Amino acid sequence: MPIWNRDAECASNEARQALQLARLQTTVERVYARVPFYREKLDRAGANPDSITCLKDIAKLPFTVKDELRQTYPYGLLACDRSELVEIHTSSGTTGTPVVGAYTEADLDLWADVMARTLSMAGCVKGDTVQNGYGYGMFTGGLGVHHGARRIGANILPISSGNTRRQLMVMRDFGATHLTCTPSYSLFLAESALAEGIDLAELPLRAGCFGAEPWSENMRVEIEAKLGISAHDIYGLTELIGPGVAAECECKNGQHFNEDYFYPEIIDPLTGAVLPDGEKGELVITSLQREGTPLLRYRTRDITFLMREPCACGRTTVRIHRLLGRTDDLMIIRGVNCFPSQIENVLMRIEGTQPHYQIVIDRGATHLDEIEVQVEVEEAIFSDLTSGMESLRKRIHDELKSELGISAHIKLVEPRSIPRSEGKAKRIIDRRSI
């Protein structure tokens, strides 16, 4: 597979760290001089640009949290002149005031570079055709992929999200080689193709970059089989740049973090202490070369760990493990902490169960939390015996109990009865009024 930016992605540790330190110092200087919010924050923390003499000094800097991004909406975190801006993106704002990413020409250049790296990891080269099923608009997904594919010189089908029949028609008629969309939508496309009598395996589609929502290894297996492609996990967030922060190479063993532009740390979400490599915690990211909206130690709320072992692909960048959960997705059921990803892992171990599941949390007549896990029954696990179905239900129940320590009601539901989203899959329905 091609490596887009060999100098950056295969740099030696020493060279990379020197670059990171210089860029970190520049970023702290920049926000201290230009963003009143950061100047006050740094002053309060007793830190200033001179505090950074080595990379470890980053721990002297205060964290930035999502609420602060909302409080400073729309332009409060701008570290450049408004006249230098060339593009603005925001989050959807479904959970509150949207967060803003503002890009200068240099920021877009950086974005194109990291997205070219991302698409290259999925084997995309000039001459390939990218069907970009991420939404175009204020959302970063559509234009992020667009900028990266332009940089590579690939042919772009800017179809945006939704309109499944048209997606299938475009895919077939224009010979898409790469697909970019949410992982759940890729499966929805595969199911729809089947229903329309289109054999995806016959099409030239080779690989896909899937992100914007958490997914599992089991889902990868299913996507790869149903679409006949190589499926790559990609990571990013509006706050930092959009997609392009990290992505999987062909080894699919963690996502290579573009650490020359984004500095990752893992912290204990409760104490804020920096954790050693390999330990699970909250991912914190500092942008190292942004001009528009650089962030210091942004708390992503994503749970993962850092992997520094060398990767067979030849890149030397640190990798993050597939996301293990969100600090804010943490479900507390009868006082037990659990993440939806743990439930997914259990379902994954049970042969034949689909990654299509939904978790409903409610308080019953007893006022105790009750959790129902709805699992779709596919043909592979369907038995004509009620005893067969009951033993499947018991097995899921028992494995969940041993993994999570809670007893869930397992409801077997018909295939395709759990709503498929065209964006982020809604896994949890919390009906508790607390």
Next chain:
Amino acid sequence: MIIKQISIFMENTTGRLADVTALLAKSGINLRAISIADTADFGILRMVADQPDAAVALLKAAGFAARETDVIAVEVPDQPGALARIMALFRDEGVNIEYLYASLEHSADQAVIVLKVDDVAAGLAMLEKNGFVTVPSF
């Protein structure tokens, strides 16, 4: 003879059976035997139809988890003790009956019972050896 039974996974919701039967009716598929095993959350609909392969293909295309299961359909004289004799045979031969139901097939003096057993070949051989008539198809 082995008969192909169609089994479908169904959620226990109002109107689901109406969906299935309407689908089959539209394609002119005739049902010859039908039974439901129900639990609190779901049911398993079992039926024998005149075109089992077509029926299963149709149901799958409509999104149901459906499969074919090998069953035996045996003629039972319509008189007291007839079913008891067959049950005793299965007991004595150690062939386990997982479930059974009566079909809509009938004549003046014969009923037809659909049997799902753990060893279909053994069950068939035993019935035939003892002079019972198994139905080749519906």
